[in-house]
Amino acid sequence: MSILVQFAIGLVFGLGLVIAGMSDPAKVLNFLDLGAIPTGGWDPSLAFVLGGAITVTFFGFKFVLRRAQPIFGGSFHLPTATDIDARIIAGPAIFGIGWGLAGFCPGPAFTALTTGGTPALIFVVAMLLGMGSARWLASRPVRLTPQAT
């Protein structure tokens, strides 16, 4: 039951991406292209996606986190880190460069697997490789970046 529900929740997420137009990298890149504002080529849609998503999530989280525990048991897993370290700058900086290159972030890359053909598959395989590498590097005993104690 829990598995089926998680499939449905993922489906809602994917439908949101498709309806919002975010499954199309061209739309994402045209949002990121501030240099196109003077020529009228800028597409501010992504700001509306974030606005809609944050509004619902902000009030929704407040409401559901009043519960003692999630419906399927266990506890709420909320991030507890608050330190601004090198990783919270370097990671997003690298992610952003890749996002600006192809117009895909992880969610839309997955929606493109069904409709984007081989180029989408190449991106997703490379993305999973990058994800695995980052986790492997982060789990090594000798840290490459200073860690908060």
Place this chain on the structure above:
Amino acid sequence: MTATDFTPVASLIGGALIGASAVMLMVAKGRIAGVSGIAVRLLPPYADKELAGRLAFILGIIVAPLVVLLATGTAPVPTIEGSTALLALAGLLVGFGSVWGNGCTSGHGVCGLSRLSVRSLVATLTFMATAMANVFLTRHLL
């Protein structure tokens, strides 16, 4: 580059659905709907027994365009530009960076900002800035 139409209403509705999904995952499983965090945990080694649920969530995202196709008769086709090498490089950077920084557009941009997390704000401003700078560089300077 391909011109796209400004779609404020559809984008607001789609965004609200993404938010609804994040709220549902929180109330059902107590988890942040961060696609990069969920995707990296599809790879071994496995720290818990939640693999099937994570796979189901990602599968839901993957089949969404097919559901749209069934419901409306047409599925939006993504405009993917760039060579194989460029797509592979972009994928590596997106995958590595999102896991190294503990989140992507959904985990930091949607869930983190909704929780008023300063870390997520720093992350979101950083990836927006480098993405915009990169697009400016490739479209207007090179």
